[in-house]
Amino acid sequence: MVTIGMPRALLYYDCAPTWNNFYRILGANVVVSPATTKTTIDAGVSLCVDDACLPVKIYFGHAVALAPLVDFLFVPRLVSIERGKYLCPKFLGLPDMVKAVLGERVRMITPTVDLSKSDRAIYRAVLTAASPITKNPVRTIAAWQACRRQESSSSASSQPEPESKVHVGVLAHPYIIKDAALSFGILEKLNEMGVQAILDDHPKFDADLPGTLQPGRRIFWTHEDRIYAAGMTMASTGAVDGIIVVQAFGCGPGSMIFDLLIRKFRREYSVPALTLSIDEHTGEAGIVTRLEAFVDMLLRTARGCS
Amino acid sequence: MKLTFPHMGTLAIPLRSLFEQLGCDVVVPPRTSKATLEIGVKHSPEFACLPLKITLGNLAQALELGADTILMAGGVGPCRFGFYGELHREILKDMGYDFRMVIVDPPQGRIRHIVKVIRSFLPPVTVRQVVRACRLAWVKLTCIDRLEVLANRCRAFETRPGAVSTALDRTLSDIDLAESQEEVLAAYDAGVKRIERSVYADGRPDVVRIAVVGEIYVVLEPFANHSIERTLGELGAVVDRPLNVSHWLKLNVVLDLINMAGGVNPGKLARPYLLHGVGGHGRETIAHAVSYARAGYDGIIQVAPFTCMPEIVAESVLHRVSREQGIAAMTVVVDEQTGEAGLVTRLEAFVDMLRRKKAARSRLVSV
Ligand code: SF4
Numbered sequence: 064m065v066t067i068g069m070p071r072a073l074l075y076y077d078c079a080p081t082w083n084n085f086y087r088i089l090g091a092n093v094v095v096s097p098a099t100t101k102t103t104i105d106a107g108v109s110l111c112v113d114d115a116c117l118p119v120k121i122y123f124g125h126a127v128a129l130a131p132l133v134d135f136l137f138v139p140r141l142v143s144i145e146r147g148k149y150l151c152p153k154f155l156g157l158p159d160m161v162k163a164v165l166g167e168r169v170r171m172i173t174p175t176v177d178l179s180k181s182d183r184a185i186y187r188a189v190l191t192a193a194s195p196i197t198k199n200p201v202r203t204i205a206a207w208q209a210c211r212r213q214e215s216s217s218s219a220s221s222q223p224e225p226e227s228k229v230h231v232g233v234l235a236h237p238y239i240i241k242d243a244a245l246s247f248g249i250l251e252k253l254n255e256m257g258v259q260a261i262l263d264d265h266p267k268f269d270a271d272l273p274g275t276l277q278p279g280r281r282i283f284w285t286h287e288d289r290i291y292a293a294g295m296t297m298a299s300t301g302a303v304d305g306i307i308v309v310q311a312f313g314c315g316p317g318s319m320i321f322d323l324l325i326r327k328f329r330r331e332y333s334v335p336a337l338t339l340s341i342d343e344h345t346g347e348a349g350i351v352t353r354l355e356a357f358v359d360m361l362l363r364t365a366r367g368c369s
Numbered sequence: 370m371k372l373t374f375p376h377m378g379t380l381a382i383p384l385r386s387l388f389e390q391l392g393c394d395v396v397v398p399p400r401t402s403k404a405t406l407e408i409g410v411k412h413s414p415e416f417a418c419l420p421l422k423i424t425l426g427n428l429a430q431a432l433e434l435g436a437d438t439i440l441m442a443g444g445v446g447p448c449r450f451g452f453y454g455e456l457h458r459e460i461l462k463d464m465g466y467d468f469r470m471v472i473v474d475p476p477q478g479r480i481r482h483i484v485k486v487i488r489s490f491l492p493p494v495t496v497r498q499v500v501r502a503c504r505l506a507w508v509k510l511t512c513i514d515r516l517e518v519l520a521n522r523c524r525a526f527e528t529r530p531g532a533v534s535t536a537l538d539r540t541l542s543d544i545d546l547a548e549s550q551e552e553v554l555a556a557y558d559a560g561v562k563r564i565e566r567s568v569y570a571d572g573r574p575d576v577v578r579i580a581v582v583g584e585i586y587v588v589l590e591p592f593a594n595h596s597i598e599r600t601l602g603e604l605g606a607v608v609d610r611p612l613n614v615s616h617w618l619k620l621n622v623v624l625d626l627i628n629m630a631g632g633v634n635p636g637k638l639a640r641p642y643l644l645h646g647v648g649g650h651g652r653e654t655i656a657h658a659v660s661y662a663r664a665g666y667d668g669i670i671q672v673a674p675f676t677c678m679p680e681i682v683a684e685s686v687l688h689r690v691s692r693e694q695g696i697a698a699m700t701v702v703v704d705e706q707t708g709e710a711g712l713v714t715r716l717e718a719f720v721d722m723l724r725r726k727k728a729a730r731s732r733l734v735s736v
């Protein structure tokens with residue numbers, strides 16, 4: 064049986080369930096790297112170029128841990144996952160970056176997913192992805208459609224929201240906020256402090272927001288577009304008492320969109336906002352102190368009002 | 370209406386000419402300086418790339434001088450450049466300026482649209498005027514590009530340190546002032562002679578050949594790269610810089626056909642190192658590295674702004690290119706803290722290393 068390695072980093076958090084399922088249906092063995100640890104981070108930092116952001120470095124950590132255990136490493140080239148929008152340029156070059164470092168150590172599967180012009184382009188990616196296991200297109204497409212069906216029937220379930228006095232919007236890339244080691248467990252800490260965290264991928268922020276950009280122009284990055292729409296909706300509807308931005312140190316797209324949001328929060332809505340930047344030198348203590356101070360402030364304001 | 374736009378290398382010369390010929394009042398921002406950078410750094414997001422910060426400073430300085438309309442190029446991703454205009458507008462608004470911003474997106478085949486956007490702020494003009502203005506600007510542009518190529522090749526042989534750069538600067542300002550194609554061409558011819566007069570005819574034996582590649586803004590803007598071409602030239606290197614303003618214009622405004630950049634086919638050359646475009650000039654960086662290695666150059670210098678995404682991808686791959694194609698490579702990352710002295714030391718060490726390698730090789734050959 065062919066063993067496929069899935070690094071638990073970057074778009075793993077958006078796309079992995081589908082791909083894992085797909086490979087299992089095709090009869091492959093899927094190994095996902097364990098959750099990020101200090102070792103993963105150190106390995107990634109030592110392999111990747113200095114100037115990259117921490118999430119990309121961590122990807123290298125996961126990839127190198129998997130390399131000896133698998134026949135193939137799954138490193139898709141995610142150019143675009145929806146029409147007219149792209150992912151960060153680093154996603155576009157990810158397979159080449161990994162290959163330049165790990166090229167001799169492991170074989171890789173690197174399908175290109177570019178749905179910027181047409182959704183049907185996914186089929187080419189799927190065929191490439193399946194090629195080490197089967198070259199039979201009928202079987203491959205059937206497997207893909209089966210896993211899409213399973214997905215749409217299971218995605219309807221949503222969790223009930225616990226009651227809480229204070230609501231905080233958390234704006235961040237999924238691969239940062241959902242990786243507890245990378246984000247210092249911010250979500251859990253908020254929970255412990257009795258704060259309800261609302262993420263930007265909450266279904267109610269799905270709306271296409273009329274931007275404040277020059278007419279006809281829009282944000283052309285998938286995550287950032289969503290974050291911007293969610294942030295503006297949170298602020299303008301008063302759904303949250305405060306907003307926390309968690310970004311990677313040196314993040315390119317984030318540097319533009321988060322700045323734009325914070326300007327608007329300040330200028331138009333006066334929502335309190337806290338920005339946390341994370342890299343391999345960030346200390347947990349500093350993050351926790353700032354988080355606590357921010358939450359205290361929100362709790363005090365909430366109590367003052369009631 | 371008073372029009373302005375940010376600097377990028379010598380881009381302001383043809384742009385000013387174009388819009389003045391079209392009847393606009395143009396305010397060229399003051400020469401990019403420390404003060405420009407300080408304004409930009411103070412008001413830009415911390416992790417924004419250096420070009421965003423410097424161009425913001427340019428725009429603020431031009432608005433201070435009375436400009437009221439800003440012209441910016443746009444883009445449709447995946448790099449940050451396409452979003453500069455939007456962010457500039459919001460930052461400048463917060464700084465208290467009142468202005469109009471026009472963002473011109475690459476036409477993607479819709480030339481009609483671009484004409485509409487540009488006409489929205491132009492005074493009425495005739496087609497003949499437009500043709501004449503475009504021609505003059507284009508002649509200026511191509512003459513400047515050629516002079517820069519010549520200067521970069523000649524500095525290593527100059528009779529007196531700085532002689533070539535002085536000759537170049539003087540010619541550039543003549544071209545800037547020229548009002549007809551004839552005047553431009555005359556200034557160009559005079560410039561070529563001036564540069565040729567300032568070099569030794571018989572060259573020198575120990576030159577090394579270096580190509581400067583990377584993110585286009587920092588490659589073209591001497592303020593951002595601490596005049597890297599000039600420094601290298603004066604250290605005795607023949608410098609080639611495949612990117613220039615006309616490539617940028619072709620890429621971003623006129624044609625935006627991805628494979629026009631740098632006159633090479635980046636997709637083909639970058640194989641097998643980088644199989645997909647990554648925005649900006651990331652793939653061109655790799656393609657150029659390969660083509661210069663094949664052409665027998667001694668070294669590649671990649672210049673990139675701190676946090677520049679396409680160049681980070683390219684940098685990751687460049688090691689492999691260097692190893693497999695046998696060309697020395699060095700990455701220079703620039704940001705607002707980059708000091709000139711430190712950079713010069715690194716460049717000296719790099720040129721020395723190339724020279725030693727070259728000497729060792731020629732000894733091998735002659736034995
Ligand atoms: S979006 Fe930001 S954090 Fe994500 S890979 Fe790009 S630069 Fe890194």
Ligand code: SF4
Nearest residue numbers: 418448450649677678
């Ligand atoms: S190419 Fe680099 S420096 Fe230029 S806009 Fe993109 S990220 Fe910024």
